[in-house]
Amino acid sequence: MTDSFHDATLPEGLHPQTLAVRQAIARSQYGEHSEALFLTSSYVQPDAATSARRFANEEPGYTYTRTSNPTVTSFEQRLAGLEGTQAAIGTATGMAAISLMVYGLLKSGDHIIASRSMFGSTIKLLGSELVRFGIETTFVSQTDLKEWQAAIRPGVTKLLFAETPTNPLTDVCDIRALADLAHNAGAWLAVDNSFLTPALQRAASFGADLVIHSGTKFLEGQGRVMAGAVCGSSALVQDKLVPFIRTAGFNLSPFNAWVVLKGMETLFVRMHEQSRNALQLAQWLQDHPKVARVYYPGLASHPQHALAMQQQGGFGGAVVSFDVQGETPEQQRANAFAVIDHSRVISKTTNLGDTKTTIAHPATTSHGRLSEEQRQAAGVGQGLIRVSVGLEFPKDIQDDLERGFSLL
Ligand SMILES: Cc1ncc(COP(=O)(O)O)c(C=O)c1O
Structure with missing residues (x-):
């Protein structure tokens, strides 16, 4: 989650296919070839003053795995590199990624517009659970732009959310058109890219502000662990979601991050x-x-x-x-x-x-x-x-x- 751990040994401009294999934090002092698994809950601090600066975010450095972990950082950097976004944040599951996005960016009184043909638990979360927190969702046709447009409540609609293709009917929405609609209304567009991954679709390149992943699916690729992620700009991910997850604790476990990280190589x-x-x-x-x-x-x-x-x-x-x-x-x-x-x-x-x-x-x-x-x-x-x-x-x-x- 912090740029200071970026592997500066890699040249600029590498193709995403190369980043899928290579992008990760720099090797440790042991020079391991395969990315290390840092299975630790906390990190030993050199002294109390350094610890204080790290906890206050005045100096980079790991403190506690609910805040950040090097293996999770490797996963996040690799995914952000593939999606072409400035940042990414790992979460325990795909649903945790959606929850993190909503709780981290929205507040009571805000309005969401979402496709009515999304994954079942997403519909349940938006349509049933969030209502208790004063966040209302209008469900519209995945493919009819006019319905999205008509549902916009100026100043109140904060998020447009689509999954493309949808699970299970594979409806495809026009990401660029939805991004324009969202931005004209002062809202963000989030796209769930779990079905395609950045190997086939880079939603941010069509204007999506946030890209959601169930890493449990193709990113990991062999059905072993649960994982999720939100990708986006530093202003959204680093400044809004990272401080929230640090408190809320939807984190991706280092072990699961490592399994997905290795899965992404293929x-x-x-x-x-x-x-x-x-x-x-x-x-x-x-x-x-x-x-x-x-x-x-x-x-x-x-x-x-x-x-x-x-x-x-x-x-x-x-x-x-x-x-x-x-x-x-x-x-x-x-x-x-x-x-x-x-x-x-x-x-x-x-x-x-x-x-x-x-x-x-x-x-x-x-x-x-x-x-x-x-x-x-x-x-x-x-x-x-x-x-x-x-x-x-x-x-x-x-x-x-x-x-x-x-x-x-
Ligand atoms: C498109 C899509 N988004 C999100 C999720 C939720 O992911 P997870 O099961 O990792 O919470 C799923 C799960 O099937 C999905 O298919």
């Missing part, structure tokens, strides 16, 4: 390969007689395909969702369960972003805690299945889904 290779595998799967599903509809930004049939290709570096991402055929919601659900239950390779688990392909039924998992009204507004039907495509041989994944399809 980020570009994984994101490119998993996206290619996802496109193959989406194309196969699109022609399948037991599939009613496929949601994948890489398909030309996706409503925001052209925008997605421009924002996402020509890739669709690694998450594919689809509706199975069925006359009634009950039949759709039974068919979806049959496809999920007959898979033998794909993992039946709610996480995504893993090198192992995972499958989930959003209506009863990620969006299971929403009211029927919220779930319908999010467009999550009973026949919907979400697949996060991993690194297996693509035909094996198709064959695995076919085990269930063939029984319908």
Whole structure:
């Protein structure tokens, strides 16, 4: 969290793909090649006066891991380098990142506008929990700019918040257009980039002020630990969020930071390969007689395909969702369960972003805690299945889904 630990040995202007492997704090006195894991709660101070200056932020230096930790700093610097933001702050989970952003930047009476098709817990946090603290959220269509515009309350709306593509329906919003809208209203735009990571989309380069991550997903890449982050300018992250987390304690653990940091070294290779595998799967599903509809930004049939290709570096991402055929919601659900239950390779688990392909039924998992009204507004039907495509041989994944399809 402080510039004084920046690895000055790296030249300027390196490509993000290089930063994903190289950006971290400088090596310790032992010259370790792999980034060190600093598993410590506090730091020994040379003397009381130095300690006092460090606690007062008058001098750089680590004091207590709730304030900062070198391994967490390495993760933050690497992520900020990739996102192209001045700063980043690690958090315990992706939801902790969203909570940190809201509690650190907003106050009672402020207003948020958010897409109604976001991740279920995000909708729950904004739509149910924050109301108790006097922060109101208006939910609008992910893709209809006019709805965002109409929801703005001049002087009261402080944050526009979108996730693109959305979980699980992969709706894509125009980041640049939303940023302009937010800035004209004197508000910030935050974008949840968990689905694509900076390997495919750099939301700040399109004008987003804050970029949110569930590091639990693709950043980490192998489903081992929970993590999150908020990226943004020094004025927002260093001056507003860092002082808040120091008190509130939503921190990322050093061990988890280290696992994600090492995971990020393979980020570009994984994101490119998993996206290619996802496109193959989406194309196969699109022609399948037991599939009613496929949601994948890489398909030309996706409503925001052209925008997605421009924002996402020509890739669709690694998450594919689809509706199975069925006359009634009950039949759709039974068919979806049959496809999920007959898979033998794909993992039946709610996480995504893993090198192992995972499958989930959003209506009863990620969006299971929403009211029927919220779930319908999010467009999550009973026949919907979400697949996060991993690194297996693509035909094996198709064959695995076919085990269930063939029984319908
Ligand atoms: C888009 C998105 N944002 C945020 C989160 C929350 O992240 P975490 O589970 O790390 O709290 C998730 C989790 O699935 C997600 O899919």
